[in-house]
Amino acid sequence: MTTTAIAGEGLSKRYQRGxxxxxxxxxxxxxxxxxxxxxxxxxxxxxxxxxxxxxxxxKEGEVLGLIGRNGSGxxxxxxxLSRITRPTEGWAEIHGRVGSLLExxxxxxxELTGRENAFLSGAILGMTRQEISRKFDQIVAFAELEQFIDxxxxxxxxxxxxxxxxxxxxxLEPEILxxxxxxxxxxxxxxxxxLGKMGDVARAGRTVILVSHQLNQIRRLCNRVLWLDxxxxxxxxxxxxxxxxxxxxxxxxxxxxxxxxAGAAQFLRWQLTGKNRLEDHVLPGEGExxxxxxxxxxxxxxxxxxxxxxxxxxxxxxxxxxxxxxTLKPGLHELRYMLPALPLRPGVYSWRVSLFDGATRxxxxxxxxxxxxxxxxxxxxxxxxxxxxxxxxxxEVVSIDS
Amino acid sequence: xxxFRRTATISLDVLCQMASVTSKPAAAPPLAEQSAAAAxxxxxxxxxxxxxxxxxELWDYRELLYFLxxxxxxxxxxxxxIGVVWVILQPLLTMLVFTLFFGKLAKxxxxxxxxxxxxxxxxxxxxxxxxSLVNATNIVVENQRVITKVYFxxxxxxxxxxxxxxxxxxxxxxxxxxxxxxxxxxxxITVALLPLFLLLATLTALxxxxxxxxxxxxxRDVKYLIPFLTQFWMLASPVAYPSSMVPERxxxxxxxxxxxxxxxxxxxxxxxxxxxxxxxxxxxxxxxVLLVFGGLIFFNRMEGSIADRV
Numbered sequence: 072m073t074t075t076a077i078a079g080e081g082l083s084k085r086y087q088r089g090x091x092x093x094x095x096x097x098x099x100x101x102x103x104x105x106x107x108x109x110x111x112x113x114x115x116x117x118x119x120x121x122x123x124x125x126x127x128x129x130k131e132g133e134v135l136g137l138i139g140r141n142g143s144g145x146x147x148x149x150x151x152l153s154r155i156t157r158p159t160e161g162w163a164e165i166h167g168r169v170g171s172l173l174e175x176x177x178x179x180x181x182e183l184t185g186r187e188n189a190f191l192s193g194a195i196l197g198m199t200r201q202e203i204s205r206k207f208d209q210i211v212a213f214a215e216l217e218q219f220i221d222x223x224x225x226x227x228x229x230x231x232x233x234x235x236x237x238x239x240x241x242x243l244e245p246e247i248l249x250x251x252x253x254x255x256x257x258x259x260x261x262x263x264x265x266l267g268k269m270g271d272v273a274r275a276g277r278t279v280i281l282v283s284h285q286l287n288q289i290r291r292l293c294n295r296v297l298w299l300d301x302x303x304x305x306x307x308x309x310x311x312x313x314x315x316x317x318x319x320x321x322x323x324x325x326x327x328x329x330x331x332x333a334g335a336a337q338f339l340r341w342q343l344t345g346k347n348r349l350e351d352h353v354l355p356g357e358g359e360x361x362x363x364x365x366x367x368x369x370x371x372x373x374x375x376x377x378x379x380x381x382x383x384x385x386x387x388x389x390x391x392x393x394x395x396x397x398t399l400k401p402g403l404h405e406l407r408y409m410l411p412a413l414p415l416r417p418g419v420y421s422w423r424v425s426l427f428d429g430a431t432r433x434x435x436x437x438x439x440x441x442x443x444x445x446x447x448x449x450x451x452x453x454x455x456x457x458x459x460x461x462x463x464x465x466x467e468v469v470s471i472d473s
Numbered sequence: 474x475x476x477f478r479r480t481a482t483i484s485l486d487v488l489c490q491m492a493s494v495t496s497k498p499a500a501a502p503p504l505a506e507q508s509a510a511a512a513x514x515x516x517x518x519x520x521x522x523x524x525x526x527x528x529x530e531l532w533d534y535r536e537l538l539y540f541l542x543x544x545x546x547x548x549x550x551x552x553x554x555i556g557v558v559w560v561i562l563q564p565l566l567t568m569l570v571f572t573l574f575f576g577k578l579a580k581x582x583x584x585x586x587x588x589x590x591x592x593x594x595x596x597x598x599x600x601x602x603x604x605s606l607v608n609a610t611n612i613v614v615e616n617q618r619v620i621t622k623v624y625f626x627x628x629x630x631x632x633x634x635x636x637x638x639x640x641x642x643x644x645x646x647x648x649x650x651x652x653x654x655x656x657x658x659x660x661x662i663t664v665a666l667l668p669l670f671l672l673l674a675t676l677t678a679l680x681x682x683x684x685x686x687x688x689x690x691x692x693r694d695v696k697y698l699i700p701f702l703t704q705f706w707m708l709a710s711p712v713a714y715p716s717s718m719v720p721e722r723x724x725x726x727x728x729x730x731x732x733x734x735x736x737x738x739x740x741x742x743x744x745x746x747x748x749x750x751x752x753x754x755x756x757x758x759x760x761x762v763l764l765v766f767g768g769l770i771f772f773n774r775m776e777g778s779i780a781d782r783v
Contacts, residue, residue, distance in 0.1 A: 157520050162518045
């Protein structure tokens with residue numbers, strides 16, 4: 072059976088607000104002078120919990136993603152697990168050698184050469200001298216810095232710097248790897264290489280905890296996701312579902328509960344139909360997609376106009392269509408749609424359907440729940456370059472000289 | 474529409490269960506070292522206890538200690554134009570200033586030694602000590618970036634700070650040795666005791682450095698205190714004058730300053746002039762033990778909050 076790599080119970084971390092600024096002894100002395108007894112009391116108001124009562128269990132070989140808003144406690148949790156900071160309450164047990172990558176180039180010094188920095192950074196990250204010597208050629212080759220390895224890194228371009236730094240980190244071979252958003256740097260081709268290396272790590276059966284805002288990256292690498300919200304565990308579960316729920320919440324600032332009710336007709340619900348669906352509102356594939364909208368008609372309608380639109384999380388209109396001259400008797404109707412393909416990237420999308428009589432609106436519904444698409448992403452590995460469509464592609468390079 | 478929302482939650486939960494049933498566990502071929510490391514369990518807890526000095530952990534990380542010392546030395550020489558020359562020039566110039574003002578002008582006694590040798594023999598260990606002290610005080614703050622990004626026993630930092638000064642010291646000591654010989658002085662068997670005094674200086678710098686580096690991380694005021702402290706400390710040590718100038722009945726109090734024993738002893742061991750600082754040495758050594766022990770406890774106690782406070 073798989074064994075536990077990390078177990079944690081009730082992990083909490085309390086920080087003092089504005090601690091960094093009031094590090095002057097003067098302030099302490101002044102405060103002590105004003106009210107000597109206060110010196111020994113903790114000011115409750117200045118305390119806040121960055122993490123509160125988080126318990127977790129991670130199995131060996133599992134790749135766990137940590138998601139959540141900024142300030143939700145992801146980094147604090149990672150710092151506790153990597154022993155950078157101690158929890159205020161709770162405990163955790165780590166089984167195995169831990170390597171943490173909270174930034175790229177930890178311990179680099181600009182005056183030292185690439186070679187010297189590789190050894191230094193490797194040692195700081197927890198490698199032995201022997202280990203670094205043994206992997207040194209690999210590291211240099213991975214960083215593609217053969218000619219510059221004896222140049223001080225202050226003369227490196229930022230790309231070269233990051234390549235070397237990541238190459239060192241990538242050759243760390245702990246049983247448990249804690250990674251914080253470090254891949255969000257460097258040029259794209261190198262990132263791809265790093266991501267590949269990370270994938271190797273995951274496949275090698277190593278336990279990984281990855282913090283990232285790049286949900287695409289989380290989807291690609293993680294088996295399971297923890298969603299932290301305001302220092303507490305909000306939800307945990309398989310990647311596709313948890314990430315979708317998170318995305319839904321992130322986009323759920325628009326209120327749709329106060330919809331105007333009761334006119335001549337009203338859309339009641341929608342759902343996916345046919346084979347390509349995992350749940351009523353979860354779309355697993357890019358192929359043929361059918362869905363339907365249930366409409367209740369209260370009064371007879373003649374020659375009305377129906378519109379449909381598909382939006383993504385950021386309110387980009389992805390697809391729209393319309394139909395004119397519909398005649399509807401009172402009662403329940405189903406508007407059935409069939410698309411030969413709906414190649415969407417994983418994420419949360421929403422349908423919008425409307426019914427107009429001339430210029431008069433009968434109903435205009437922002438469909439709830441939203442549609443969760445849990446396809447396997449086949450586009451660019453960075454969200455901002457991946458575009459809207461999830462279409463597999465093949466590249467051929469053919470020489471057309473003469 | 475609330476009804477729909479609820480259905481959504483339920484259906485997602487169902488999906489969760491479905492997915493957890495269908496997703497196959499990640500294949501985990503055992504790593505080569507895994508069996509050996511499987512025994513290693515790290516327990517993470519809130520800081521507690523005062524008397525865990527965690528010296529074993531320091532030993533486990535000795536390679537990192539080596540790298541930090543190596544880095545410190547390397548960078549120091551790389552950043553300056555004349556590099557190593559400074560290491561010789563600094564004590565040499567200080568010695569000349571002392572010789573001129575304390576010796577030729579103030580005519581302080583020098584235990585029958587030429588002023589140059591008398592001062593040089595004190596300035597070399599003193600400079601090692603003051604450099605180490607300043608370095609140790611600043612090292613935690615200087616490494617705040619690393620401290621907040623990766624774990625290693627923080628205790629390594631002050632240790633590396635006092636060790637890296639030894640390279641400068643060695644160079645200075647060679648010059649001192651040549652200098653002493655060139656004045657026709659022939660060091661006796663007492664030279665064998667020099668490492669002892671050096672160790673005492675290292676431990677003093679470490680002991681005080683442990684306190685100050687942790688305090689400096691918490692209160693930056695320490696930075697402003699340091700120049701004053703080293704200056705005062707030098708005057709309270711027999712660098713510019715022999716300790717024989719201190720009245721006999723105050724000698725034991727004077728000896729509570731570990732550097733008094735170190736400087737006096739160093740000079741004596743090298744040149745054979747002056748007295749063996751026996752009584753002073755006992756007081757100094759006891760003081761050093763207290764400083765280092767207390768410093769270790771204090772530093773370890775503060776370690777938990779250092780990463781949060783730097």
